[in-house]
Amino acid sequence: MTTLTQDENKAVRLFFYSSIVWLLVGMSIGLILAIKYVWPNFLVWGEFLQKYLSYGRIRPAHTHVVLLGWMSMAYVGGLLYIIPRLTRKSLEHPRLARIIGILWNVYIVLAVIILSMGYTTTIEYAETPWPLDLFLIVLVVGTAYICFKTIAKRNEHQLYVSLWYFMGSLIWLPFLYIIGNLATYFISGVPQALAGWFYGHNVIGLWFTTVGVGFIYYLLPLLSKNPLYSHKLSLIGFWTIATFYVWNGPHHLQNGPIPAWLMKAGVVPSVLLIIPVWTVLANVFGTMKGKWHVISENVSLKFVVTGAIFYLITCLQGPFQSLMQPSAILKFTNWIIGHAHMPLFAAFSFVLFALFYHALPTLTGRKIYSEALMNWHFWLSIIGFLIFAFTTWTAGVMQGFAWTEGKQYGVPFLEVVVSLQPFSIARAVGGLLMFTGQIVFAYNVRKSITEGQPLSVEEKSSSTA
Secondary structure, three states, X not given: OOOOOHHHHHHHHXXXXXXXXXXXXXXXXHHHHHHHHHOOOOOOOHHHHHHHOOHHHHHHHHHHHHHHHXXXXXXXXXXXXXXXXXXXXXXXXXXXXXXXXXXXXXXXXXXXXXXXXXXXXXXXXXXXXXXXXXXXXXXXXXXXXXXXXXXXXXXXXXXXXXXXXXXXXXXXXXXXXXXXXXXXXXXXXXXXXXXXXXXXXXXXXXXXXXXXXXXXXXXXXXXXXXXXXXXXXXXXXXXHHHHHHHHOHXXXXXXXXOOHHHHHHHHXXXXXXXXXXXXXHHHHHHHOOOOHHHHHOOHHHXXXXXXXXXXXHHHHXXXXXXXXXXXHHHOOOHHHHHHHHHHHHHHHHHHHHHHHHHHHHHXXXXXXXXXXXXHHHHHHHHHHHHHHHHHHHHHHHHXXXXXXXXXXXXXXXXXXXXXOHHHHHXXXXXXXXXXXXXXXXXXXXXXXXXXXXXXXXHHHHHHOO
């Protein structure tokens, strides 16, 4: 591994610190959305706020800020931090990386403004207009160029498995983004919906999942101080994700206006995704053998293992709800909200929190300010998410059956909405706890930067070893 130069350090910190700001902004908007389920007119006073803080405008702003501001910027920061350490090669073009970081922040600001003004393509997760899409594609390609050039000039001959996941993700993301955000301008109807969900599902599977799994494979041996259980298993997981995940988009249109054969074609690879998730879990449990007691002492490891378990649950839920009969009940209900938050918050945001806590001492030369606050961050996040998830899952099942039975017994739609209000209140409470946990996280990071205890010479050398 290698010590980051000053320019590399600045680039990584720019992405990491920016992502924390967007995490707080994105979750603030998310909390507002959760409250609006209980109190639709929350913060809507006067014509200006009524227009710009309406649910339909701030919901896409929430998803863009969380996915492309928080997670994607944190992911790029993680790539810039980890790749030099796995290649034993200093990062290529660190100043270009800093420019990309600044421009990425500009992109998020412009996206929030434009979406709040009501300008949207109406395609979920791809709502921004094409000039902004081109802007982001250039930034992603620039990031890929820096990472691939660093890997090409590496001093470590063997490619550790995390690098496989990183390289695959950087190849897939630009193509996914072009199909979901640009190609959809030239088609309409069912083909447009298929292209939109090709992007919507695969950006999770071939960017957020693959980079997140690469982070797990990097962090787990370091934090547990055990070698990775099986390099071969990890590569089997990589190639099965690359082979099967790309075909999953049609299950989002299950029981919809697409051919029956295409519905079934979306189910089979969805079920086969159990293979890569089991390779990850087998590696997690195999690597942790004899070291489970360390979890009680190491909060970062606690985040990683918990995130891996939620990744497993996500990939058990996904194949189940891709089947035609479960989909007929669960589609368009609160269940989907709970499911969508699990991989992005409970699984891979947890892995990111572990990476932040692990990398911050190296980047700043200071210890984490408070381990107690790290534990508060963990428990507020997980308790809040479990409240959020179980209330949305339960409400979704009730909602789906009420809609199905309502056709036969004449249950009014509004009556279903009113009956779900207690669940909406509980969901907002869970969201408040999740948001509070991130405030604790940001506060701890800030105090670590300014008031953390300086690392000793031995600790500095071990952090770069």
